[in-house]
Amino acid sequence: MTNTTTSHERPEGVGRRIVVVGGVAGGMSAAARLRRLCEHASITVIERSGHVSYANCGLPYYVGSVIEDREDLVLQTPERLQARFRLDVRVNAEVVSIDRERREVRVRSVETGEASVLPYDTLILSPGAVPIRPSIPGADRMRVLRTVEDAERLASEVTTRPRSAIVVGAGFVGLETAENLAHHGIPVTVVEARSQVLPVLDPELAIAIEETLERHGVRVITGAGVAEVHAWGVTLDDGQEVEGDLVVAAVGVRPDVRLARAAGLELGPHGGILVDETSRTSDPAIYAVGDAVEKVDAISGSLELVTLAHVANRQGRRVADHICGRAVEARPSIGTAIVRIFDTVAASTGLSEQRLRALGRAYQVVRAHPMSHASYYPGAQPMSLKVMFDPSDGRILGAQAVGGEGVDKRIDVLATAIAAGLPVDELANLELAYAPPFSSAKDPVNMVGYIAENIRSGTCDVVEPEEVESLVRDGWTLLDVRTAEEHRHGAIPGSVSVPVDELREHLESLGDGPFVVYCAVGLRGHVATTALLEHGFKARNLNGGHRSWAAWKAAERMALAG
Known part of the structure; x- marks a missing residue:
């Protein structure tokens, strides 16, 4: 131009x-x-x-x-x-x-x-x-939500207490609309043509939002689009019929x-x-x-x-x-966004792993599952953080966070780091506000930096959740270094249980390896992996531990079910 x-x-x-x-x-x-x-x-x-x-x-x-x-x-x-x-x-x-x-x-x-x-x-x-209205029979019956007039019209219909409602589209507006209809006691079904809700997130984080919706009584159907809208509800393109007196289109703009x-x-x-x-x-x-x-x-x-x-x-x-004649500097967008659905917050900035993969862009991933503030202070809530970075220079390419309290703070820090061009390692050096009600001495953002340091320096090689099955087929041994009780309550199939505190006493009985090591979130796994490496074994740590693997498997099951 x-x-x-x-x-x-x-x-x-x-x-x-x-x-x-x-x-x-x-x-x-x-x-x-x-x-x-x-x-x-x-x-x-x-x-x-x-x-x-x-x-x-x-x-x-x-x-x-x-x-x-x-x-x-x-x-x-x-x-x-x-x-x-x-x-x-x-x-x-x-x-x-x-x-x-x-x-x-x-x-x-x-x-x-x-x-x-x-x-x-x-x-x-x-x-x-x-707003986009699907080009399907009966689309004129669908409500949209873009202007004050749209909101007034929809709010008026809500006062008539429809027996049920359908929200078509599971992006930000669709999920916020579904939540707010549910606040009125209206049974809500969310229909999303793609295989997951909140497509801006990667599947293993988006699954937490889907679980939240279902926990609060919102039915979720993924992997199916709406083929026709009727006075009584909709017919999906897979033949399902879903009842709903009120149908809201939130498929995008x-x-x-x-x-x-x-x-x-x-x-x-x-x-x-x-x-x-x-x-x-x-x-x-x-x-x-x-x-x-x-x-x-x-x-x-x-x-x-x-x-x-x-x-x-x-x-x-x-x-x-x-x-008015002032100098203007172009500022590209990094797409920072956040949403709260009931009691769960999801946020993202930069590019997702799915988008990076589609672009053919080289990247590495940091996964962490810290608490929102010091765990000994009442009210600490878990969160999941995922940060993608360029393996050549450490440039942060994108980040996602799901949890409750404190998600907004962390995604804003990460968005600022992207805008400032900070390499992922430098997150470890950020001096962030700390007091027990607000954070830990090692803030979740600092933890991402420490993990990235280990990955980039080669101190600890990591395995992504989707790699586990192929590595096991290739002869790697899954080593669970959590406690025996944690192992009994749920483990990756085929894994051997040796708690990290007992690892050194069992080195001779472990076999020759190589080992995929995992704990709950990755910290104990890192300790065990470095110990094994020092003793001459080949070992890699599962990135994000059992929690990341379990979320990935849950997302995989939901996608297949959808």
């Missing part, structure tokens, strides 16, 4: 006419920042819905009555924006076309149909994304590029608006931000569709800076 300068550009300041299409995250961020930087510009915001600057991510919680007052979702009103920023905000208005030659947009009132023409010197497109396409602006490989490092489109007078725009992924370098509010807000702010 190329941009050229144009003689139509007006100087900064008085008389500059800026039109913003879309009044939610990216658009409103741009408009407010523009006013703070340029007091004398004419700034008009056009929003199709009846609300601007609303908390889109809070909509499921309004449906679940966790947020009781609709007004709590609306961060600003046109009246307040006019009073504070002198913004001309027009709701229930839609830009129906762009005349790039004349630099005009045609605006139509959603309520009356009345049309008008609005000139611009600079145009900012922030149309967002639209697609960038709203109708205006951009009609105006002849360049689109990217995923169908989003193509922009340069300053968020300018192929027309130098038009910028685009938010969910409709393709963004550079910080890890792969490829263009992706990232539908995150904080990314849209950041883009809007940077566009305003560029329009």
Whole structure:
């Protein structure tokens, strides 16, 4: 894509006419920042819905009555924006076309149909994304959740107490919607065409979310899509029939590029608006931000569709800076996201192992299962951490965390480390806040760094859960170094039990090996593995121990069942 300068550009300041299409995250961020930087510009915001600057991510919680007052979702009103920023905000208005030659947009009132023409010197497109409705019979019966109006409609239907509900799609919005419908006592079934819930996670972490849903009474069906929607429920493509008076589609969104396409602006490989490092489109007078725009992924370098509010807000702010003549540095996205489903939190940043494998990218994995804070302080909760890194330079490529308390803190530290370019080993050296109610002297993030040090230095070679069966077939001995009681309560089939504290006394009876060593989470396994190596045995430690292997097996079983 190329941009050229144009003689139509007006100087900064008085008389500059800026039109913003879309009044939610990216658009409103741009408009407010523009006013703070340029007091004398004419700034008009056009929003199709009846609300601007609303908390889109809070909509499921309004449906679940966790947020009781609709007004709590609306961060600003046109009246307040006019009073504070002198913004001309027009709701229930839609830009129906762009005349790039004349630099005009045609605006139509959603309520009356009345049309008008609005000139611009600079145009900012922030149309967002639209919910995807499957192209199947009866799709018009499905509800969606994208706007305040959608939330009001769904909340109204919930008050009629449907006998049951179906949520189609198990991404962030789908699972939040399912949880909030369940809060009303409505039996809920989640249907996901892929083999797991939360596809942004790797299967062995996503399984914890699936188990949480089922523990709270939400039925989960994976590996089957919806073929038809009926008044009584849905028929799946494998022939199953699922009853549900209320059916909600949460299968994803697609960038709203109708205006951009009609105006002849360049689109990217995923169908989003193509922009340069300053968020300018192929027309130098038009910028685009938010969910409709393709963004550079910080890890792969490829263009992706990232539908995150904080990314849209950041883009809007940077566009305003560029329009007002400030230097702007491009910042690729690492896709940091988090969700809480009932009592379980899942978060991710960067690329998953599945995505790295699909890209053919070399990587290694650190798995850890620490407690949220000092185990001796009441209330400590377990979490699972998974970090992928480049084996050549230690660069962190992605991270995932599932647990309860403290997951948000750890994923934010790891996202910051990715943004700062820290190699995974350096996580061991981070000085993080410590007191028993908040962490341990070795924070979970530090633990990831220590494990990575051992892997990268060759101190301890690790085995991934999916490698165990093939290694056993090749003659490796599985050695369980947990206590005898732990072994009795559940062990990897075929493993030999020798507690780590008794290992040295049993070296002669172990056989020649080689050994795949495991404990509960990897720590005792590391101690045993290094001892075996010192005594001349060939040994490798199971990455993440029995807990990671058990999660991987559970995910495998669920995928086969689905």
